[in-house]
Amino acid sequence: MTDNIKEHNLSAENMNEVTEPIVQGEMARLEAEELAAQTNENYRSISPARMVAKRFFRSRLSLVGLCIIIFVFLFSFLGPVIVNATWGYQETQVFHIPRESQLLTTAKFEGADGRDYEYYDRSISTVTAKAPPSSEHWLGTDTNGLDIFVRLMYGGRISLTISFLTIFLQMIMGIIFGGVAGYYGGWVDQIIMRIVDIFASLPGLPILMILSAVLVSIEAIPPEHRIYYLMGTLTLISWTGTARLVRGQLLSLREQEFMLAAETTGIRPSRKIFKHLIPNTVPQLIVSASLGLGQIILYESTLSYFGIGVPFPRAAWGSMIALADPSKGQEILAYYPNMWLPAGILIVMTVLAFSFVGDGLRDAFDPRQKK
C-alpha cells in the first residue's frame, strides 16, 4: 500500500517539473551554471573517496602502519625474488659453515703418589650450523644451517598469503550469510543468526588445534597443500564477525528510501542484496578486514609455533620463534636471539600495522568525524 502512495507522489513531482514554464527553467539552468563556475574558481570539490584518503593520510599512525605494511610486503614478496636472482638459493638451502668449537674442561685430582694433579682436556670439534650473523648471512643460520634472514622473507609470504586469502574467504561467507539474514529478516534471520551464534561460541584456538591435528594425520593431503586447508579452518572460526556486521548494517539500510526505489524497479532479491545493499557496507567491511588481518596472522603463527601449521622445510614466523622454546633446551633462548627475535618483531610489527591502518580507516570513513 505505502509503495503505491509513494510512487504516486513521485510521478506528481515529475508532472510539476514538466508543467513549469520552459523559460524559467532555462534561466535557472544558466544561473546554476554560473554559480558552478564561480564555485569551481573558489573551491575545489572533493570526491568522497578523496576525502577519506585525505583524512586517512592526516593521521600519523595510519601512515606509519601503511609504510610498515608496504615494507613487509616488499620484504616478503620481492625479497625472495632478489635473493634467488642474485645468489640463487631458496628457503630450504642448507649452509654448512664450518667453525671451530673449543671445549675446555679441567679437573683437579690427587694422584696415587699423593701429589695434586690438574687435568686439562681440550676438545676441538667442527660445528656447521648456528652460524653467527655475517655479511653473507645477515642474521646467521639456524639449528639446521638455514639462512634465517631468507627464511624470514618466506615466512612473511606464508603469513600474508594466508591472512589475505582467509579474510577474503571469510568476507564472502560473512556477506552471503549476513546479507541473506539481514535482507529477509524473520525466521530466515533467526536460523542464520543461531548458526552464527553456535560458530561464535566455538572455542577458537582448541578447535583450530583439533582441525590442524586432523590435517596432520591425513596422509592423503600432501604437506604443501596443508596451508590451503589451514585457511579453510581459519575461515570457519572467523566468519561470524563479518556476518553479524553485515546483518546489522542491512537491518537499518533496508528501511531507507533508496531501497524503496530499488523495490519499485522489481529486481531480484539477490540483486537488491548484492548490488544495492552490500556496497553500502563496504566501509565497515574494509575496516573489519584490516583489523582481522592481524588476528589471522596471530592465529597462523600460533599454529606454526606448535608445529601444526606450515610443515617444516617451509619457513613460518611462528615456527622460527618455536626454536626458543625452553622445553627443548635454554641454549637458543639464552644465546641465539638472532634466531627468534626478528621473527617475533616482524609479527608484532605487521599486526600492529594492520591495526593502525584499520583504526585510521575507521576514523576516515566515520561521517561524524569533523573535517
Added chain:
Amino acid sequence: MVKYLLKRLGLAIIILIGVSLLIYMLTMAMPADYIDNRTAAAVQSGQMTPEDVLKLKELYGLADKSLPGILKGYVSWFGNALQGDLGFSFLYGRPVTQVIKEYIWISFFISLIAYVIEIIVAIPMGIRAAVNQYSGYDYTVSVFSMMATALPSFFLAALLMNFFSINLGWFPLQGLTTATKIFHPSDTWAILLDKGWHLVLPIVTLTLLSIGGLMRYTRTNMLEVMNSDYIRTARAKGLPEKAVINRHAFRNTFIPLVTTLSGMLPGLFSGAMITETVFSIPGIGSMALRATLAGDIPFVMGYNMFLAILTVVGYLISDLMYAVVDPRVQITK
C-alpha cells in the same frame, strides 16, 4: 524479566547443543587408530583391560565413522554428559571430569590475579586517556595497548624469560616448583612462596596480553560518555571537572564495563593454553593442549564442551548484568 531470562536460557541451550554436535563431529575426524596406541600402555600396565578399550570405542562410537554412527555416538555421549560423565581420558588414564577438576585451580588462580591486576591498571589508564584525548598520554597509552594486543603470547613469554629469568635471574624459567630444592612437607609457607615465585612471569604475560583490550574498551566508552549532553549540562552548571569525570562520566562508563567484566568471569576457568604450555605450568590449558596434540578424543571433547559452557554462561551473565546495572534498561519482552 523472567520471560526475558528464560528466552536467553533457551537460546543458550540451543547454542550448547549445536556447539557440542559440531565439536563432536570435528573430534571424530581425528585419527581413530590413536585409541589403540594410547591405551596400549594403560592396558599393559593393567590400568585398563582390552575389554575397557572395546567398551570405550563403543561408548564413543569411535569404531563407526559413518555419519549415522557418529550421530549415534553423539547421542550417547550427550546422554552421559548430562549426567556429568564426560568419559575417560586416554592420555591421563582418568575420568575427564576428575582431570579438569584437579588442574583447573592453578589456571583459575593465575587468571584471577591477572584479571584483578588488569582491572586495577587498565581502567584508570583508559579513563585518563579519554579525558585527555589527543594528548601525549593518550597516544602513548593507545600505542601501548595496540602493541600489547599485537604480541603473540609465546613471543612475549620468550622475551620475558630471556630478560627476567636468564639475564637477570630473578624468576625461575619454567615449571611450578623448584626441582632442586627439597621442602619439608609441613613447611607450607615455603612451598607456597616457591610456587608463587614460579607464577610471576605467567601472570605478567597474561596481564600484559589482556590489558590493552580493556584499556581501549574503557577509553572508547568513556569518550562516548564525555561527548554526551548530560556531561555538557554538568559542566554548564559549574561542577568542578573532577566531579564531572568521577561522578557523572565514570558512573555511566561503568555500565558497559561491568557487563563485559562480569561476562569474562567464567572465562577465568578456561585456562591459558599457550602461556601455560610455554611456562610448563600444569594447568588445564596445557593439559588440554597436550591432549589435543595427542588426539585424546574424550578429553578434547570434554574440555571443549567445558569451554563452550563457560562462554555461554559468560553471555548469560553479561545479559543479566546489563539489566541489573543499568536502571534505564527495562525488559518487557
